[in-house]
Amino acid sequence: MQEDMHYYGTYAMARAAGLKVKDAKVVAYAAQYVxxxxxxxSEVHKDxxxxxxxxxxxxxxxxxxxxxxxxxxxxxxxxxxxxFPGNEGNTLSEKxxxxxxxxxxxxxxxxxxxxxxxxxxEYGLTLMGVMAHVYADTFAHYGFSGVSSRNNEVDGxxxxxxxxxxxxxxxxxxxxxxxxxxxxxxFIIKNYRDLASEGANAVTGALGHGGVGTYPDRPFLKWRFxxxxxxxxxxxxxxxxxxxxACEKLHAAFSEYAEKAGIxxxxxxxxxxxxKVDTILRFEADKEGRSGAWINAIxxxxxxxxxxxxxLHFSKDDWEKQKDDFxxxxxxxxxxxxxxxxxxxxxxxxxxxxxxNLLPKHGIIVV
Numbered sequence: 001m002q003e004d005m006h007y008y009g010t011y012a013m014a015r016a017a018g019l020k021v022k023d024a025k026v027v028a029y030a031a032q033y034v035x036x037x038x039x040x041x042s043e044v045h046k047d048x049x050x051x052x053x054x055x056x057x058x059x060x061x062x063x064x065x066x067x068x069x070x071x072x073x074x075x076x077x078x079x080x081x082x083x084f085p086g087n088e089g090n091t092l093s094e095k096x097x098x099x100x101x102x103x104x105x106x107x108x109x110x111x112x113x114x115x116x117x118x119x120x121x122e123y124g125l126t127l128m129g130v131m132a133h134v135y136a137d138t139f140a141h142y143g144f145s146g147v148s149s150r151n152n153e154v155d156g157x158x159x160x161x162x163x164x165x166x167x168x169x170x171x172x173x174x175x176x177x178x179x180x181x182x183x184x185x186x187f188i189i190k191n192y193r194d195l196a197s198e199g200a201n202a203v204t205g206a207l208g209h210g211g212v213g214t215y216p217d218r219p220f221l222k223w224r225f226x227x228x229x230x231x232x233x234x235x236x237x238x239x240x241x242x243x244x245x246a247c248e249k250l251h252a253a254f255s256e257y258a259e260k261a262g263i264x265x266x267x268x269x270x271x272x273x274x275x276k277v278d279t280i281l282r283f284e285a286d287k288e289g290r291s292g293a294w295i296n297a298i299x300x301x302x303x304x305x306x307x308x309x310x311x312l313h314f315s316k317d318d319w320e321k322q323k324d325d326f327x328x329x330x331x332x333x334x335x336x337x338x339x340x341x342x343x344x345x346x347x348x349x350x351x352x353x354x355x356x357n358l359l360p361k362h363g364i365i366v367v
Contacts, residue, residue: 001137043323075146151229
């Protein structure tokens, strides 16, 4: 999923579930920031304290450099944060394939709600945001895994797309082409028409959904393709339907958290907003246009009662500035109160819980 869902859609579901503006903003910001935290870095304060960040995503350039050989990065980043294992099948590769709303993902959600309540005055909200990103991605990334695998390879000539607006269809196909052209080796580009998806698979080491570009992340798209392995048909992937499921499940998780944490404030039922959410998800537009659809619905009181200070703008620079200001704090301990610090607390908790607790409990050793 992209910013329209990870920030604006998450924010809307959190507000509708009864979270106040300031809390919903932290949750939504953390959900989107999972895609923006791309560095394992550290800085030492003049008093000796250290602030360390953990990468929960990588830029495309880093994917190309790391995917084929660096299995540690795949398993520390892509598996826990973007392609949550579904634990179906017999081989490790099959078990690592992301499953839509899998039992394993549901177990993670319930654990994180409990833990977020226990640390609600520390990093509870950012943990709910990290959870929201990971959980929502299972409704988009299912059928692909976060490790280099032949099971991720697709037949580039098998795509079928259902888009009403021909201009939008051309736009998203162009996005696929631009990804390929920018990152594929020149010898593959010469044969682009025949090898487009093969090239995308190659440059990302058959990692994740590189072979299908951004098609899984577009809410309005209905599409299908064939995997290379055994020429398996993906079946029609109805993004509006699965994204609707994601919104409903996020609303339920936020509602449970808000109620049990004692912070619920004028929640609305999902049924009362289902029709409007469906309209937003089916809106054919680029990322900015889709984000605007969420913003307009909020401004028009179509999802919940609008507050005067709704957080209808996302910029990763807000938390990046908090990172940059660390060295200027009077004390390194003050960093504990910053949302970016709390995000990294949550990200590390989620990563370690997933890789060292949940997956081994179910017979999966990733690291």
